[in-house]
Amino acid sequence: MTDRPIDLVALDIAGTSVDEGGAVYHALRSAVESHTGVPVPDDHFDRWKGAGKREAIAALLGATANDTTEIDAVERDFTARLLDAYRAVPPTPIPGIVDTFALLREQGIKVVLQTGYSRTITGPLIDQVGWRVGREIDAVITSDSVRASRPAPYLIFHAMEEAAVTDVAKVLVAGDTPNDLRAGANAGVRFIAGVLTGAYVANTLRREPHTHILTSAAAIPEALGLGKPARRT
Structure with missing residues (x-):
């Protein structure tokens, strides 16, 4: 697919891709x-x-x-x-997110998780939900791999580097907190999606830089006109 609107989705983990109950x-x-x-x-x-x-x-x-x-x-x-x-209480994937990952990657869009967690926390968490780099996701960027975490843009820039994406106009950032959205704005990406599966309600996220407010990150393909993810077994 050569006319896809983005080449990279850079997603927060807790509250955005994974439900860990706060x-x-x-x-x-x-x-x-x-x-x-x-x-x-x-x-x-x-x-x-x-x-x-x-x-x-x-x-x-x-x-x-x-x-x-x-x-x-x-x-x-x-x-x-x-x-x-x-x-x-093991964390679980946000409903529909694995199907969304599959649809995005089938269309040539890289899926990179970027998080305020350290590698010490992120590794076991990703293992618990059963995800693997190269299978469900393309890379994972942790806060201890950058000089400053959100709202600085460096997690996003590192995600772009890992995905070999050079144009911020081809990137969507999604997260459940104001700092996620501010990081997207600081990175200058084209799409910034606030999601309502985590720490904040819509009215709070609407006060921050955004292009979309979504019920879930699983709704990203439909919001971009890429189709609805099929449920996979």
């Missing part, structure tokens, strides 16, 4: 508050949803980049809490 935010908040003994105000916490988790920890602690010992300790605690949560 375990990430419970683990993050509890790790920080257990360390400081002080509740994190909701408005401050919400600003860091969708961001790289190490950056979020540093901000929530009020720590500087030099406070690596404190940040490291809380990051280890957060990682352990989240992996425990995922073992107790």
Whole structure:
């Protein structure tokens, strides 16, 4: 298909491609508050949803980049809490997303997952949902592979690099948080889709840069006129 509108879909993982019940935010908040003994105000916490988790920890602690010992300790605690949560209640693919991956890849569109998680969390998570690079997806980009996570554009640029896509006008970014959408805007991509399967409602996401607000990332092919994914066994 030579006239496809995009060459790459760069998708967030938790809340966008995978349903993990919000375990990430419970683990993050509890790790920080257990360390400081002080509740994190909701408005401050919400600003860091969708961001790289190490950056979020540093901000929530009020720590500087030099406070690596404190940040490291809380990051280890957060990682352990989240992996425990995922073992107790395994995450599952968003309904229809695997069919969407298949349709996109059949039409020559690369599917790259990009996340605020580290590789330590992302590897087991992807294994739990049964996805493999080269089969369901084309690549996975984690926050510890870039200098700054969302809302910086580097996760998206790295996804483009992995997919050998050079034109931001041929990229769609999708995510469930304001920081996902801001990263898409900062990258200058053509399509930015907010999805309603995660942390925020439509009215909140509509205040951010976007071209689409979708009930789910599984609706991306229809939104772009690529057809409806067939249900596969």
